[in-house]
Amino acid sequence: MEKWRKLMQKSLTTVDQISKALDLPKEELAGLDKVFRIKVNPYYLSLIKKKGDPIYKQVIPDQAELKDCDLESDPLSEEKDSPVPSIVHRYPDRCLFLVSPDCASYCRFCTRKRKVGNPKKINLKFIQQGIKYIADHPEIRDVIISGGDPLMLSDKQIENILSSLRKIPHIQILRIGSRVPCFLPQRVTTKLVRVLKKYHPLYINVHFNHPDELTPEAVKALGRLADAGIPLGNQTVLLKGVNDNPEVMKRLMQKLLQARVRPYYIYQADMVFGTEHFRTRVEKGLEIIKALRGWTSGLAVPHFVIDAPGGGGKIPLLPEYVKSITDEEVVMRNYAGKEFHYRQAGSQSKPQSCVREILAEMLIGESDLTFN
Numbered sequence: 440m441e442k443w444r445k446l447m448q449k450s451l452t453t454v455d456q457i458s459k460a461l462d463l464p465k466e467e468l469a470g471l472d473k474v475f476r477i478k479v480n481p482y483y484l485s486l487i488k489k490k491g492d493p494i495y496k497q498v499i500p501d502q503a504e505l506k507d508c509d510l511e512s513d514p515l516s517e518e519k520d521s522p523v524p525s526i527v528h529r530y531p532d533r534c535l536f537l538v539s540p541d542c543a544s545y546c547r548f549c550t551r552k553r554k555v556g557n558p559k560k561i562n563l564k565f566i567q568q569g570i571k572y573i574a575d576h577p578e579i580r581d582v583i584i585s586g587g588d589p590l591m592l593s594d595k596q597i598e599n600i601l602s603s604l605r606k607i608p609h610i611q612i613l614r615i616g617s618r619v620p621c622f623l624p625q626r627v628t629t630k631l632v633r634v635l636k637k638y639h640p641l642y643i644n645v646h647f648n649h650p651d652e653l654t655p656e657a658v659k660a661l662g663r664l665a666d667a668g669i670p671l672g673n674q675t676v677l678l679k680g681v682n683d684n685p686e687v688m689k690r691l692m693q694k695l696l697q698a699r700v701r702p703y704y705i706y707q708a709d710m711v712f713g714t715e716h717f718r719t720r721v722e723k724g725l726e727i728i729k730a731l732r733g734w735t736s737g738l739a740v741p742h743f744v745i746d747a748p749g750g751g752g753k754i755p756l757l758p759e760y761v762k763s764i765t766d767e768e769v770v771m772r773n774y775a776g777k778e779f780h781y782r783q784a785g786s787q788s789k790p791q792s793c794v795r796e797i798l799a800e801m802l803i804g805e806s807d808l809t810f811n
């Protein structure tokens with residue numbers, strides 16, 4: 440059996456196993472497997488340094504999950520944009536294709552709790568239907584393969600899905616959304632990468648939330664994917680007690696770039712039941728973007744977005760850099776808060792006659808400009 444499968448078999452999935460492994464009183468975890476299923480594989484478990492740290496919080500359930508069960512089970516109203524069970528088709532030219540119910544560990548803040556971990560909701564049986572839907576919709580040029588985590592499927596299953604999609608003439612690009620490089624880098628085998636690289640242009644968006652997740656193993660897995668020519672992006676969820684701190688986020692983005700991953704999105708946490716304790720105020724995300732833009736490489740600055748409740752899709756939010764815009768000029772502030780003026784095109788533009796003065800300023804004689 441492959442090494443990663445053996446690791447997965449040793450995952451903790453019950454309250455009893457968690458309380459034993461982390462030496463927690465059982466009462467502390469009572470009833471928590473009822474809200475959302477538990478899974479922590481031994482690799483990710485080994486990254487926990489102490490109770491309540493940013494790694495712990497992402498995968499170990501908390502009593503706070505029981506407090507807000509009146510929040511949504513489908514916060515992004517995906518069901519209403521779901522023509523068949525495996526497809527979410529919200530935007531004009533691209534769709535989500537949900538192919539795997541499993542993940543390498545379960546995030547406590549999962550936005551798709553209603554489906555993830557439940558093979559009745561995401562199932563290989565639905566895949567043919569999804570492929571048919573995509574083949575029947577020529578406006579779709581970009582398919583985002585997601586779940587659950589697509590890389591939890593076998594190499595063969597992944598190959599079947601990718602090759603079926605590649606046969607559809609209107610599909611220009613394929614994307615995989617996966618937390619495997621973070622949760623279980625051992626899954627990124629040379630064999631898997633050999634399969635993936637046959638289906639270019641293929642993009643992968645990974646999911647890292649904290650700089651401590653970029654271990655040597657994870658960096659190696661990312662390097663293998665990058666070496667296979669797969670452009671890598673990262674999606675981070677803004678989470679209280681995990682990464683709601685500009686310094687932590689800056690370190691995360693810089694470490695991602697060193698691993699050849701381009702930060703893509705920071706998501707405001709969705710309003711899913713059992714996750715109120717993870718939500719931050721929206722100003723926190725703006726503060727983080729402000730602390731990145733200009734202060735570090737532009738490549739390290741992702742878009743901060745809120746996926747709008749009710750199915751509005753992702754909406755970008757930016758700190759206020761523009762102070763005013765008139766017909767004459769734009770007044771704006773730079774990253775350090777200093778004010779600058781930019782004259783609008785067409786306003787008080789310098790008359791033609793001053794060309795001569797400009798040339799004089801530049802110390803160029805007219806004779807220098809003629810051909811002889």
Ligand SMILES: *Cc1c(COP(=O)(O)O)cnc(C)c1O
Binds near residue numbers: 527528753
């Ligand atoms: C996020 C998402 C996409 C992809 O959005 P991009 O901005 O193109 O990355 C597509 N469909 C749905 C339903 C999504 O939630």
